[in-house]
Amino acid sequence: MSSDPYNAMVREYFADPQHAGDLEGAATGYFSDQGMHIRLAATVSGERITSMRFRAWGCPHVIAAAEAICRQYEGRPVAALEEFTSDHIMQDLAVPIEKTGRILVLEDTVRSLGQAIRDSA
């Protein structure tokens, strides 16, 4: 059992979050709860997400999870956002069970982004 609370993926995504930032003219989803603040932004072409960016204020797992979502959804259909659940993120990032609520905030933000894209269509 590792005494490191962060696995390699969390460390990589936290140290070098390539998708941190903003996008010009993008639809955005924002959620704030449990002391976390997360904003996701996406540009869309047709039915596909072309680019995603995030801004996050939270623990390393939340920042890494936001980065992971951006990496995961770029190039995928917008509809995929609707199917997002936090299970894979929890597993891939080895998020401790006591932080589940924080990752659920991210889930709400993804939904909020999906709604924003639909509203702007």
Place this chain on the structure above:
Amino acid sequence: MKQPDNVYLDYAATTPADERVIARMQEVQTTSFANPSSSHAAGRQSMEVVTNAARQLGALLNIDPDALLWTSGATESNNLAILGAARHRAHRGKHLVTMRTEHKAVVDVFKALEKQGFAVTWLSPGDDGRVLPEVLADALRDDTQLVSIMHINNETGIVQDIGSLGRVCREHDVLFHVDAAQSVGKVHLDLQALPVDLLSLTGHKFYGPKGIGALYVSASPGTHIEPLLWGGGQQRRLRPGTLPVELIAGLGAAAEISAALMDDEYSRLTALRASLWEGICAIDGVHANGDLNNGYPGILNVGVDNVEGESLLLALEPLCVATGSACNSQSQEPSYVLRAMGRSDLQAQSAIRFSFGRQTAPADVEFAARTYRSAVERLRSIAPEAVA
């Protein structure tokens, strides 16, 4: 520029054993392995080692070495002092006084006593982290038996005026216990002059070995404690068990070395703390949790607005620093010490404790300041505008 593997700035959690301490322990392990309670020649030789270490520690504290009980560390010393004194005097009264900013090794003992029917008054510090003697005097009752207040706070470096607080206790015939885990070996402590009845210390906070500490029990009338352990006649039956001779020898050596280096180290640490603060104080929203003028200079606790504490700690790697006390650092809960000083949850959660020591070089502190500035800037740059 190559980044170092790590820069250790967590000396308040523990210090590396001095190489002279290690050498002394290695020597004793081979030459004085016998049980010091044995009456044969080898046992007497071990007891001589123990006696010598007590002299070394006694000289550091200006006490009769016979007033020392060897323990496993400050946690045990605190338990023995507080439980032992409270139980011994319970027939006289069951009211006790301590502070909200004490180490867990004191807080949890008092909580246990509350469950056993004792009444505890928890003093809150002022904004400066200190408790005033008049505040302590107001808290004392006719049935108060024990006051326990730490000397140097492990999170903030705030120094309590144990001389004035102890005098209040003496005036009211109340025992005064001091958790001095962070101060022994670092600042001058003259227990002949200070009105302290019981004092806890541990070796690993001042370059001695882990697993060994001591409790000073004043010889003054009325200072009695009950043992927590039973099983032998060692140490006046107050703390039975075979004495770990090499650890005791190491603690004695650490005490002697610290006494010799103390003044120079204090000056050096003062300069290091000033340098770090100068390197980060211009950051918007940064504040020191402690007293930069009168606090112990080996600790600088820094908070910063609008930065999440756990992420800050990770972004500060390879700095080895702490968010709270080491014993509490896994929880990531906001520090109860800082909360008791009036800091908000958010302010307390962003707090980082830098603590310096014998091996800290000016270059380490310059690196720490650069790393801190860069970490705060980076985390703010990825936060939503509403927060940053």
